Amino acid sequence: MNYKEKALEAVVYFNNYWKLNKLNTPSIIPNIITSRQDVAQIQTFLTSQHFNAGKIDGLWGEQTDSAYNMFIEKKKTGKIINFRTDTTNNVPYLKTPYPKYKDIESFYGKLEDINKNIVTVTLPYKHILAWNTRQTVTKTSCHKKISDVYTTILEETLLTYGLDEIHKLGLDLFGGGFISPPRKMRNGSEVSTHSYGIAFDYNPENNQLHWGRDKAVFATPEYADWMDIWSKHGTINIGETKNYDWQHFQFSTF
Numbered sequence: 001m002n003y004k005e006k007a008l009e010a011v012v013y014f015n016n017y018w019k020l021n022k023l024n025t026p027s028i029i030p031n032i033i034t035s036r037q038d039v040a041q042i043q044t045f046l047t048s049q050h051f052n053a054g055k056i057d058g059l060w061g062e063q064t065d066s067a068y069n070m071f072i073e074k075k076k077t078g079k080i081i082n083f084r085t086d087t088t089n090n091v092p093y094l095k096t097p098y099p100k101y102k103d104i105e106s107f108y109g110k111l112e113d114i115n116k117n118i119v120t121v122t123l124p125y126k127h128i129l130a131w132n133t134r135q136t137v138t139k140t141s142c143h144k145k146i147s148d149v150y151t152t153i154l155e156e157t158l159l160t161y162g163l164d165e166i167h168k169l170g171l172d173l174f175g176g177g178f179i180s181p182p183r184k185m186r187n188g189s190e191v192s193t194h195s196y197g198i199a200f201d202y203n204p205e206n207n208q209l210h211w212g213r214d215k216a217v218f219a220t221p222e223y224a225d226w227m228d229i230w231s232k233h234g235t236i237n238i239g240e241t242k243n244y245d246w247q248h249f250q251f252s253t254f
C-alpha cells in the first residue's frame with residue numbers, strides 16, 4: 001500500500017474511530033489547504049495522543065505513517081511497538097553476561113561490603129550534572145568489575161559522536177551512578193542497582209522515569225548508536241526492555 005492509499009485508509013479509520021468513541025473531529029487546522037485537512041487533523045490527533053506524527057502539514061510521510069502504525073498496534077495489542085525495526089527488544093537482554101537481580105550479590109559481593117569493591121574512574125569526556133548544569137564531573141565511582149567496560153562504552157561514544165554531538169544530544173548529562181548509602185528502587189522495595197555501583201543514568205530530563213518510547217529521546221533514531229554501544233557490551237537499558245526509565249543503564253538483568 002502506498003502512502004496515498006494509506007492516507008485514505010487512515011481517514012476512513014479515524015472518522016469511524018472518532019464516531020465510535022464519541023470524540024469530536026479535530027477542528028480545522030489553519031493555513032492548510034482543504035484537500036490536506038483530513039490528514040492534518042489525523043496528525044493533530046496522533047500528536048495529542050503522544051504519537052509523534054511529525055510536522056502538521058497535511059502530507060502523509062514516513063513520520064505520520066509510523067505514528068499511525070504505532071497507534072493501530074497499540075489499539076490492537078495494548079503495546080507500543082518499537083519503531084527501531086533494526087533491533088529486537090530483548091536481544092541485548094538475552095546476550096548479557098551480567099547476572100539476574102537475584103544473583104547480584106554472588107556476582108558483585110554483598111551490599112554491606114560494597115565499598116571495598118568500588119573504584120574511581122576518570123570519564124573519557126567531561127560530564128555535566130543533570131540537576132545542576134553548572135557543575136562538571138570528570139570522575140565517578142562504580143564497581144570494579146564493570147569499571148573497564150563502562151569506560152570503554154564512553155570511549156566508543158566519544159569516537160562515534162565526537163564532543164560537539166555528545167553535548168548537543170545531552171550524552172554528557174549525567175543523572176548519577178553509584179549511590180551510597182543504599183537506596184530502595186523508586187518503584188519498589190528492592191535495593192537499587194545504583195547501590196551496587198553497576199548502574200548509570202543519562203539525560204534524565206528527556207528520559208523521565210514514567211515516559212515510554214513515545215516520549216523518551218533515547219528511543220529515537222538519533223540515539224540508536226548510543227543505545228547499541230551500551231547493549232553491545234551487555235548492559236540493560238530499562239527502557240528497551242520494560243519501556244520506562246530510559247535514562248537507566250545497568251550491568252545486571254531482572
Ligand SMILES: [Zn+2]
Pocket residue numbers: 194199200201247248249
Ligand atoms: Zn537509574
